[in-house]
Amino acid sequence: MRILCLGMSAHDCVYQVDTIPTTPTKILATGYAECGGGMAANASVAIARLGAEAHYWGRVGDDLLGDRIVGELAGEGVVTRNVRRLRGVVSPSAAILVDAAGERLVCAYNDPALDHGIGWLPLREVAGFDAVLADVRWPEGSAAVFDAARAAGKPSVLDGDIGPRDVLLELAARVTHAVFSTPGLARATGTVDPIDGLRAMAARGLPGVMGVTLGAAGFAWIDAYGEIRRAAAPPVQAVDTLAAGDVFHGALTLALAEGRSLGDAAAFANAAAAIKCARFGGRRGAPARSEVNALLAAQR
Helix, strand or coil: CEEEEECCCEEEEEEECCCCCCCCCCCCCCEEEEEEECHHHHHHHHHHHCCCEEEEEEEEECCHHHHHHHHHHHHCCCECCCEEEECCCCCCEEEEEECCCCCEEEEEECCCCCCCCCCCCCHHHHHHCCEEEEECCCHHHHHHHHHHHHHHCCCEEEEECCCCHHHHHHHHCCCCEEEECHHHHHHHHCCCCHHHHHHHHHHCCCCCEEEEECHHHCEEEECCCCCEEEECCCCCCCCCCCCHHHHHHHHHHHHHHCCCCHHHHHHHHHHHHHHHHCCCCHHHHCCCHHHHHHHHHHHC
16 A cells, blocks of 8 residues: 655654643653654654555755654655755744643644745656545645545545644545544534534535544544444553544555545554554554554454
8 A cells, every 4th residue: 555645744852741731830751752743744654654655745944853854754664755855944843741641732833934835746646646645734735635636536534633724624625534633623613512513514515524533532423424423442541642643544544545444444543543642752652553453353
């Protein structure tokens, strides 16, 4: 399987803390990790660890941080020949606090000078992939790749995390599977309840499947008959939820490319994300396929 991931990549500095402060103060971290980050980049690493050929398309600076971001992706086996290095641009980065329950606070920086142009993208290559995944951080690139995938008849998955409402709705109209985070769906629909949000998206008559990740509650989607379907997540002791949604999206895209039903694909993705949540260190916790298969077998 060859999977294309387009969108955000970054460098994450992750601090493990007992609680996330709500007022200005000083705290001492109990753990620390550095790793690559970014939704599409994390998904590409998850896909590579699950045994597929993952390609990442995106933009970083020509600085030392960019060297590290691209080098780490390549070290995971991700194909990075279509990463654009921008002169004079600071590569994306984030400082992240992860508390004792595994929840996180993310402070990210994206240089406004990151080029939004798409003229350099090799869009003719999209037809050679088995599926594509893109996030909301580079809407112009995501739209172009989704349109190319649709023209080629390939599965396409939107990682619908928090972003501008018009961007979320526009990209959701271009894909076979729009998979939102709970906050992303709320932003797109104006409804707090995710099930109401799914029904609101379905009412728009968009051509793709609409789904939402629910954390420990798993995944829900609305089928062609307007029925809400659910896939439960395996119970785990969460240590770090950072990158769990990205791992889910990567695993789901791969499973759909393999021809699995959405229910089976969601179960596979839930298991991959659950394993990641049990490990500290962001995407460092993304599992191998053997680990996912073992967890699924233990659930039967």
